[in-house]
Amino acid sequence: MKLRTVLLLVLVVALAVPAASIMAQDQVELRIMWYNDGNEGEVLRDLLDRFEEENPNITVEIDTVAYADLDKTLQPQVEAGGANAPDIVRVTDTARYRPFYLDLTPYLPDPDYWEASFAEPVLNSFRKGADDTGIYGFPTQFTVTGPFINRTLFDQAGVDVPSEVMDEPTWNDWVEAAVEVAEVTGVPYAIAIDRSGHRVWGPALSNGATFLNEDGSFTVDSPGFRETAQMIIDWHERGITPLGVWVESGGEYASARPEFVNGQLVMYMSGSWQIAGFAGDIGNEFDWQAVPNPYGEGGSTGIPGGAVMAAINTTAHPEEVAMVMDYLASVDVLTEFTARTLFIPGHIGIAEAGVEYDTEDPSVLQALNTFLAEVPKLSEEAYGLQYSPIGFPLNTSIRDRLGQVIVGELTLDEAIVMIQETVDEAYAEVYGE
């Protein structure tokens, strides 16, 4: 009996060890490099857990980094490749990683679904050279820049919200209304705009600026851009905007979110990605709203944007990567992701069908509807700027040079010349001219 038990055990072990080793060999581990604006990492984990249940041979790890450190961490990893590189990434500077994207077309069951579901400019932003068919990734969300107001302060001050009493309120109308609210309520700051060139583009285009030339290069100097730059400079001179954003923050991106969330700011020019954060941070402290982008000579436009997920070409498991990407880009999954993260969908079909957002917060629903209404108003130039390979240099150069003008280190004329030099150099580098 004892001998038989021993033999049985030996047999089980003899069978189990190779089986386990085969299973271990088949087990594929993928890594996603990710950053969070709000709760989307948590939502992604839930969705991936379900994927893993359906595909037990694939596990997906999420490496979350701070947005500010994303490029510093990601670039060395994708360049080095091998085991260090993530298999999938979430980025905003799509053009920067073009050499490293994996064309998923051969591995996708239905590449046409991707072509039909995601906007062409977004799909093109992954492609390089003459390539116009490759599928490399998809937008996890669509964002639109636009202003928010502290509605409670407007009501307390008894000042009309310009968009409710005027057909096409200009930036000037909004600024004067916000100043009046700040004066009546004793709030320290009337208006603020994120320290980002991207945030300046929208008001500039609305004020009639044109940047894009036919050959893809940029011309910075235009009356609309000057008017917008001068408007931001004036806010600082009048002391109606927090200096912590454009002046104290040195050479990097800065937002006025803390001032707005703490009820110290009447109007805040930012974008739709703030919604989930506001919902959590402001709660019931005060009523806040998104309002339409102000009007000007160029109409009223925000700037599109958003994050994308892309596959990386150094992966050792392209088929499994394609499975994960296809799962995450599917209608059901992306609908749930959008509903729970309170983002505007980057998927055309989902946007058309509408999303039942996972919230009852009236401020959130109002803001989402307002930004959704901004999408059809986005100008062609707004898309052109966002998806241009030299858009990022224009963005950072406007940010840094305008910051210098505000503190008096440069005149606006000097700043415009310097921004132009930067984008010309970037253009020459990208297009080789």
Next chain:
Amino acid sequence: MSLFTRWIPRRYRLAFSHIVNKPFELLMTGLDIAIAPLQWVLGVRRMAYFFIAPNLIIFGIFILLPMVLNFYYGFTSGQSILLENREFVGTDNLETILTCEDYGNPNTCKEDLFWRGVRNTGAYVALQVSTMVVLALITALALNRKIVLRGFFRSVFFYPVLLSPVVVALIWKWFLRYDNGLLNALLENFGQDRIQFLADPQWARFWVIVVSDWAQMGFYTLILLAGLQAIPASLYEAAEIDGANTFRRFRFITLPLLMPTMTVVLVLAFIRAVQVFDQVFVLTGGGPGTATLYIVQYIYREAFVNSPPSFGMAAAASLILASVLMVMTLAQLFFARRSEAT
């Protein structure tokens, strides 16, 4: 008798120390057995290389290799980090950085931010090093006297040195903020207007120096204090008998004999000041505008903030910075040795 063995009865102390020492004896014997054949092969003289090898390897990997790589990056261009993907451009990066119509006006320079960094760093080094060394010397002289709570004060002045530069910067940032800053709250309490300490270029430059002085002074005070204590008391006694007053004793005894220590302090403070980055990065981020943008932060921005990154320019700027540091340090040492010789 150590405090540790005091509680053991005297007759057991020897046995106790044998027991405690045994593991160490065994360890040393083991090492001896392991190293003896190596010593036999290498010879006693060459064993020195064996002992410094671990440190040399670490130094080579983390200091020498990056220096060589930085040299290579400085003469190449492109956005890639990988060496094989970078294009050799000769001295183009250096030329771009050094091209200026008027060196007195950074706006006329091709790489205006580098020259702003140079100008800011020059002013910072001159003011920060001079004020800090003077303050450290005064503090060291005060702490060298027999004053009440001398030990306490020595700790107080040294304490900021133990803090991380990031912590120092964050503490001062809370202190200096316009909204809800401690200093502005005090000003308001006394009926004064609040001041934009970190948004006004002049104030920002001033506070960067104050914070650096506060954070680093203790370290240099300690070195100077050691130098002061090494001066024989008999010299002061003899000078006092000869009727020398306090100033003359300081001028003709303290200062000359402290000069070698002062040179060390100056060289260390100078190098550290030129390399200023972390503390200022957290405190002002280089702002307002570029008022506190120093060379190292310019390098950091070129390589890690700008999109697309410019590793070649950053490396070229590092080479220029290293060359300037080397020349200045050698000059300082040369003059110090000459003054010692005379």
